[in-house]
Amino acid sequence: LGSWGQGLALAARAGAVLADLEFVQFHPTALDEPKRPMSLISEAVRGEGATLVDETGRRFLSGVQGTELAPRDVLARAVGNHLASGHRVFLDVRERPGPTFARQFPTIALACKEAGIDPARDLIPIRPAQHYHMGGVAVDLAGRTSVQGLWACGEVASTGLHGANRLASNSLTEAVVCARWVAESLRGIPARRAQQTFASDSPSPDPAAVRPVLSRALGVVRNREGLEAAARALLPLAECADATSGPAVVGLMITIAALQRRESRGAHQRTDFPLHAAVARRSEITLEAALRTARELEPRLECLT
Ligand SMILES: Cc1cc2nc3c(=O)[nH]c(=O)nc-3n(C[C@H](O)[C@H](O)[C@H](O)COP(=O)(O)OP(=O)(O)OC[C@H]3O[C@@H](n4cnc5c(N)ncnc54)[C@H](O)[C@@H]3O)c2cc1C
Structure with a gap:
């Protein structure tokens, strides 16, 4: 679906x-390609030393605290603003991680290849992409929504746990932990037919x-x-x-x-x-x-x- x-x-x-x-969280470095959804280029690549540059080769993040490793929202805005002012933005992995890039990041290397980019030689075009939704269906700690008989869990739910800006990797933890609480809350409740049904076709x-x-x-x-x-x-x-x-x-x-x-x-x-x-x-x-x-x-x- x-x-x-x-x-x-x-x-x-x-x-x-x-x-x-x-x-709504934006990932700062999605591969800028026509394909949807866009492939993400993980922050681990920047963690290994890749740099963000524009079409002139300039590292335009010098005024941004944390530069390439700034939080997602800060970096997404810096990249978004630079794009909005008419520049293009690229990830440069040629020096670092350099020759080990394809071995360290095989999925990203494959996405680049499919987009016709050779990261050993070319700059990788990137742009921010919508990534995760902190908001959702309001639930209590047992996953109960305001509608009787409706529970929600995972990214669709809003527990408030991620505040206004999720930290990377916390969503799967939330989904696993909250799923258990929802299951415990549901235990023993007999299933009943919803009064309002939705057309399956x-x-x-x-x-x-x-x-x-x-x-x-x-x-x-x-x-x-x-x-x-x-x-x-x-x-x-x-x-x-x-x-x-x-x-x-x-x-x-x-x-x-x-x-x-x-x-x-x-x-x-x-x-x-x-x-x-x-x-x-x-x-x-x-x-x-x-x-x-x-x-x-x-x-x-x-x-x-
Ligand atoms: C590229 C990418 C990388 C990510 N990496 C990480 C990470 O490293 N760590 C981390 O914690 N989080 C990560 N996330 C976020 C995390 O993957 C999601 O938050 C999580 O998968 C959400 O799981 P979910 O089960 O709540 O929702 P989903 O995975 O969206 O599952 C919802 C399911 O419901 C189905 N569905 C929809 N409508 C209906 C219907 N009417 N009837 C039946 N089924 C329906 C959908 O087809 C879907 O399969 C990443 C997200 C993306 C996009």
């Missing part, structure tokens, strides 16, 4: 409360129309103007009952959550609110509230069929 936010859409449509949706989610809207407005930096434009574009898509509506529902809820968080914190950075609030708070949203807020931005648009 792939992951297109189906779990979030399903829970949202069932009326569940979703939390911290605006916190509904089309596979198609994010094609949603992706460019989110890429424009919900990247590594956001602002009110862009988020409002995204909400206006996503509202009619979310209200249509077709393959686009699931991804659009999720995109719209993330957009409204990002609009409503008027601060910069962790993976959520707003150019119009660059500071973080003195007190950290979690955000909660329902689909109904997101639709209402989006409709207030502009009169309701009719679904084109």
Whole structure:
């Protein structure tokens, strides 16, 4: 099936409360290629000494604390800003790790080869890519959502454990630990048929129309103007009952959550609110509230069929 936010859409449509949706982690170094999903070039490569340079060969991270080993959000913004100012960004592995690169990182070496890049000779083009969602369906420690009879666990859930910015590798730990708690919570509860059923023949989610809207407005930096434009574009898509509506529902809820968080914190950075609030708070949203807020931005648009 792939992951297109189906779990979030399903829970949202069932009326569940979703939390911290605006916190989306970007990986700073995805292979810049047409293929989707893009291949990631792990930070381990930078840990082995690979450097980030632009098309002039300049190491443009000199002003960034931690340079190549800065946290993901810091690096993703630095790369994103450099790209936005018209540069291209590359990973240079020719010197370090150098000749051992293919042996140390065979999967990445293969991805480069498939993209027609020889890392021993060529610079590897990179750009930030959406990677992990700290937000999700709000759950308690037993995985219970706000909808009776609905549990959530793993990346689809929002336990709050990752705050506004997950540390690499913590998601599998969370999934394993929380899965046990969910299983213990479910033990002895008889299965019952859901009152609301979902058509099993509904089309596979198609994010094609949603992706460019989110890429424009919900990247590594956001602002009110862009988020409002995204909400206006996503509202009619979310209200249509077709393959686009699931991804659009999720995109719209993330957009409204990002609009409503008027601060910069962790993976959520707003150019119009660059500071973080003195007190950290979690955000909660329902689909109904997101639709209402989006409709207030502009009169309701009719679904084109
Ligand atoms: C490239 C990459 C590298 C990563 N590396 C790490 C790492 O090193 N360490 C780490 O901790 N985390 C890593 N992560 C994050 C981690 O892999 C994910 O957070 C984790 O796999 C999520 O697991 P999950 O079971 O919650 O969700 P998923 O793996 O997304 O599983 C959800 C499943 O539900 C299925 N599904 C969807 N809708 C339906 C439906 N209606 N009916 C039935 N099934 C459905 C989907 O097909 C999918 O198989 C990485 C992520 C990526 C993308």
